[in-house]
Amino acid sequence: MAINTERRKLLEQIMPETMIVTRNWLANKAFLDKHAIDNLVKSEQLKLLWPGLYTRGKSQLSWQSMVYTLQAVxxxxxxxxxxxxxxxxxYSHYIPISKKETVHLYGNDKLPGWANKLTEKVAFKRHTRNKLFSGMEKEISEKYTTTVTWKLELDELRISYPERACLEMLNEVPGKISIENAGQLIQGMTTLSPxxxxxxxxxxxxxxxxxxxxWFASRHNYIWFSKLNMDKIDLGSGNRVIVKGGKLDKTYQITVPKDFQY
Incomplete structure (x- = not known):
């Protein structure tokens, strides 16, 4: 009985409610073997979400708790x-058409099978760094991240700098994000770091x-835009079609809408 009480107290200390952990995490942090973990599940002190994946408490899962598990656990x-x-x-108040909230994750690791199985309310979309930064190592990538606090009981989540997130967002234009919506987003980015x-x-x-x-930046002529050294930015050669049937911007050699307002 005393051992069970101690285990419960330890879990409460190191594992806040809604936190999702793995069997390896429980073994390393709480020194629990397979038998002890199975007993905690039977006594409903732990809830089995997926083979080798556990949570505590009755609160509903959030995408933030799942991302925290991917990052910290x-x-x-x-x-x-x-x-x-x-x-x-x-920066964005984009209202999705789908009832599912899409959360964009950037990294070269494999997304676990449970990520899009635990809840029907969230869809995780994996993007590799190679789409934008071919060959960028994890250590370099982390230099362009910051953190946000989402719940007092848990640590922070790592997210892209706004400057990096903006480039990541633009890679979804025009297939997933309209050029008009992208324009609205960039219209509010007055304080980016040059x-x-x-x-x-x-x-x-x-x-x-x-x-x-x-092209977007030049339209708004932000202070940070004037401080960029264009000579060091490789813009390649040849035209790129962003919008079919649009007009060619000769400066940046991209085809854009004829009557763009943003």
């Missing part, structure tokens, strides 16, 4: 990025994204 390289990161930083943008634009290997970003 499983130590994957995923960060919340693109439109999802911009929403967390208050130094961070310079580094990211030099590291970015996606010509379309770089040209589209600079």
């Amino acid at each position: 499983m130590k994957t390289d995923f960060v919340v990025g693109g439109l999802s990161a911009l929403e967390l930083k208050g 130094r961070t943008l310079q580094n990211l634009l030099e590291a970015c290997t996606n010509v379309k994204v770089k040209r589209l970003f600079l």
